[in-house]
Amino acid sequence: MIRRRLHLFRVLAATTALGAALVAPQPTPAAGRLGRDKAMDSIVQVIVHTRFGTVRRCSGYVFSTNGKLVTPYHVISDATSISVFHVDHGLLDVKAVRRIDPRADIAVLDLAHATEVPFDNTRMADSRTLNIGDSVHVLHQPAFSDDVQENATITGIGYPRQFSESPFTTRCASEMQYLQFSGPYDVGSAGGIVCNDSYEVVGIIVGGSADGENATAYAMSSNYFAQLLNATNEVKMSELRTSATSDAEYFDQFFGPSPQPLQFAAAMPESYIAWFAPIRHVDYADAEFTDEVNDKIDKNWFYTAGLTIDGRAIREWSASRMVVWAATINPWGVMDSADQYVHFDADSLFTKRIYKNRDTEERIMTRYIVAFSLKPGAHALQYENRGANFKSSGVKRERVSLSAAQIKPLDIKGLSLVSMKLLPNALPGVGEGESVRYELERRPILEKELNFGIRSGRFPLEP
DSSP, X not given: OHHHHHHHHHHHHXXXXXXXXXXXXXXXXXXXXXXXXXXXXXEEEEEXXXXXXXXXXXXXXXXXXXXXXXXXXXXXXXXXXXXXXXXXXXXXXXXXXXXXXXXXTEEEEEETTGGGSOOOOOOBOOGGGOOTTOEEEEEOOOSSOSBSEEEEEOOEEEOXXXXXXXXXXXXXXXXXXXEEEXXXXXXXXXXXXXXXXXXXXXXXXXXXXXXXXXXXXXXXXXXXXXXXOOOOXXXXXXXXXXXOSSGGGTTHHHHOOOOOOOOTTSOXXXXXXXXXXXOOOOOOSSHHHHHHHHHHHHHHBEEEEEEEXXXXXXXXXXXXXXXXXXXXSOTTXXXXXXXXXXXXXXXXXXXXEETTXXXXXXXXXXXXXXXXXXXXXXXXXXXXXXXXXXXXXXOEEEEEEEOTTOEEESSOEEEXXXXXXXXOTTSTTOBTTTBOSEEEEEEEOOHHHHXXXXXXXXXXXXX
8 A cells, every 4th residue: 555655656746747847937038038138248349450460350258247258269369459349338458368279269368447347248058958950049240241149050069070171170179079050150250159049158159161141150169168268377469479471371261351441532332320438447657647537537438328220229230330439540640658548528418516506517538439330311219328427318219311421429519539648747836736737638520530530440341
């Protein structure tokens, strides 16, 4: 009798477990959107200037909340400078290269100002759960496609020797496992991520064969590249140098050549909307000057956020459609130096209440203006402005009609280029307790100068 009851209990338990498994909660649409948002927040565009005079714009995956990211080594090889663009956080400097593994084609970078940037990263998952035929989400910053996200199907899982021979597979580390899939991938996709249905990372794109809509891409499985991410060393820029004498001898072998900036005088049939990007604190050798600049930033920072264009969030568009205009690229050749800080400022459309019920008009400032290319015609915009002088402007909706080559700034009037020049203590009336130790020089930016800035950062939008 006891055995019969025990058997019955086991059957009921098994039936209950099976029923629970069958009715187990599935990811909700809201959970899917949250996972997608995290994945999109983790993807950046890595911008590399090389010793060959070329510019590369590829992808990177920010895998930690303290600003560490991974990208293929070939992306940063032979670099003279590396920066990172995030559509929500603006242009960020790379503080250090923490690890390079040319054989595995992996590099780990450390972003500056990580504490000021609220990255909400998607996590990694076990790539061994994948099978051929599984559907995956691919997030990247392609050079010639508009979309950050693509849906793909895994067509192969294995080691390089198990795939068709190509310039890429012959360079792969033979002991690493890769995922194979096809779609509209190109040189900008390198460093993008492959995610499962929960938007957890199961691979990082390292190369492929660019062929329009039917490109074959390869991603290193997460179980292999995850073990390469722990790094605390600092790699010197000189250590990124290869034996190549051009991009064609090394970089191009992984996914083809990277598109280069357009000539300044090239036709500009597209139009643009432009806005202020977030600004970060600075650190100069002179502590007093550092405090003065950062105080100015704290009182006047301003940027546009939550932008959607024709009902589509800006983060869903590839960063390759955007121009990032740095204040140090200007018609007057005004540059940063050890005693000079260059930035943009403009008239504020908002007021700040200070002291005793006295309203005062404030300037707004940034280091970078972002511009987004659009076809001429009518477009619907939605966005909000955030600044030191107010928490938020609230959601703003606007319909614009753009003509060819037109550049429309969003809520920016009286745009200027400003240089803050440190003055030496020796000057009469200058010094601690006397007055601020810098002077301002403001140069108005009119339509001609705005056109200069956007033209200086344009890349081809088609192969």
